[in-house]
Amino acid sequence: MTNAHKPQLPVAEKPPLLRTLLLLTLVFGKFGALTFGGGYAIVALMEETIVQKYRWLTSEELLNLITIGESTPGPIAVNTATFIGYRLGGLAGSIVAVTALVFPAWLIIVLISTCYLTLRENVWVAAALNGVRLAAIVLILRACLKMGKKLERTPINLCILTVAFLLAVFTPVSALYIITAALLFGIVQFGILAHKGNPSGEAQ
C-alpha cells in the first residue's frame, strides 16, 4: 500500500499495538531518565509530551489520572504510568510503561550506590555528604510545610497531624500502623459520623 492512498489518521484513532508499545517505552523511559525531583516534576513533563505532543489524552483526562494516582497507594509516577499504559496498550502497555519508567532510575542508582559505599570512607566525601544530609533534612521539612499549607485548618485535621507527629517522634510505633489508624479514623469521622448528620446524601 502506498502512502498516497492511505487516509489521514484522525487524532483519536488508536495506532497499532506494537507502535504504541514502542512509543510508551520511549516516552516513559525519558520520564525515568530525565526528570528530577519526583512525581510532580514528571507530571509536568507528561502534560507536555502526552497531552500536547502525542495527544494520547486530553489535559482533563490526564488531571483525572493524576487524581487517581494521588488517591491510590504507591508512588504517583508509577500509578500514572500504569494507568496511561493500560489505557493505550492494555496489560502489555502498562507493564511496558512501568518498566521503561523504572529501568533508567534503577540503573543509575545501582551505579551510584556501588561507588557511594567505597567513596564514603574518604574524609572529603564524608564532609560533603554531611552537608548533603543537612540539605536533605531541609528538603523534607520543606515538603512537609508545603503539604501542610494545602491542608484545611480544622481542629480535627490539626489533631490527627499532632497525634501522628507525637507518636512517630516519641514512640516506636511503626508508620504503617499510624497510617492504618488514620485511614480507619477517617472512615469513621468523615464518612460514618458525617453520614449520620446528613442522612440524605454523600459525605462531604
Place this chain on the structure above:
Amino acid sequence: MIYLTLFLTFFKIGLFTIGGGYAMIPLIQTEVITRHGWMTLDQFTEFVGIAESTPGPFAINISTFCGMTTAGLPGSLCATLGVVLPSVLIILAIAKIADRILHHWVLQSALKGARPAVIGLIGAAATTLFSHALIAPNGHIQFMQAGLTLLLFMLAHLFKLSAILLILCGAGLGLLVQLCNSFC
C-alpha cells in the same frame, strides 16, 4: 531469606505510600532502619539528598538504594519490584471502574483521615533526622550542624532553590567546614 524479606518489606511500604514519594520516608525509617537495621540513619538521610539529585521517581531511587546496600544487585531488584507492584496491581484492578471508586465515600473519607497523618509523619521524620544530625555520638550538641541547617533553610526559603541546587549548596558548605577544620 533476605530477598523475600526485602521484597515483602518494600511491598508493604509501596502499599502504604499515600500522597507521593516523601510519604515513604517515615515508612522506610520505621520498617527498614528501626525494624531491620538494613542501613544507618546517616546513610539514609544522605541518600535522600542523593535521590533528589538523580533522575527518576524518588520512590524508585530510594528503594533501589536500600536494596543495593542490603543485598546487592538482586536485592535492588527485589526492593524495586516490591515497591512498584502494589501500585500496578491496584491500578490494574480499578482501571475500568476508577471513576466510581474514586468518588466512593469510604475511599474519600479514609484519605481525608490519612492526609494530615502523613504530613505529621513527614514532620516527625524531619525532626528525628535533624536531632540525629545535631547530636554527636558522645552526646554533645553540635552547634555547627544546627547553624548549617538553619543557613540552608534560609537559602532554600529566600532564593526558592530547587532541590538539586540546595543539595549542591549543602555539599559545598560541608566541604567548606572541612577545609576550615583542616587548615585552621
